[in-house]
Amino acid sequence: MKLYTRTGDTGETGLYGGERVRKDDLRVAAYGSVDEANAALGVAATLGATEQLQMLQADLFVVGGDLATPLGRDIPRIAPEATVRLELQIDALEAGLTPLRNFILPGGTPLAAALHLARTLVRRAERAVVSLCEAEPAQTNPETLRYLNRLSDLLFALARSVNQSAGQPDILWKRNLD
Structure with missing residues (x-):
């Protein structure tokens, strides 16, 4: 089987079940952002926390599908239990973290910085899903x-935890008044 099909050369793609839609369709934007x-x-998993991050990646495949x-089609769907699982992980991480009293800058260790980047991309996906949910x-x-x-919250907590474990304090945001 060839990697390319040429079926998308006119700006359309196929959804599961065969329906053709434009590549800028809200549904395509949503699952593309999840991807x-x-x-x-x-990328973050190459820096550490591999098993946990690969579990989240597996979840995101389900979310994307x-x-x-x-x-109306019988496929695996993300279920409330997956969201509850994330909440339990967030609670466990937060129990070991110093409560935040300031905004922090994304960064710290390479893994924490990668987690912050992933968090912002999850937020973008979330915005795309808001549009899709409103339209359909x-x-x-x-x-x-x-x-x-919840995933973006978990990635924030995980980034803070990674920094703390490495002895890297949170980078507090300081307003520039120049």
């Missing part, structure tokens, strides 16, 4: 939005 976030998690497939509420699993919202 970007997944790739960023892959969920978003690529209008409701009866065709979009609302749990995708909740999952992505």
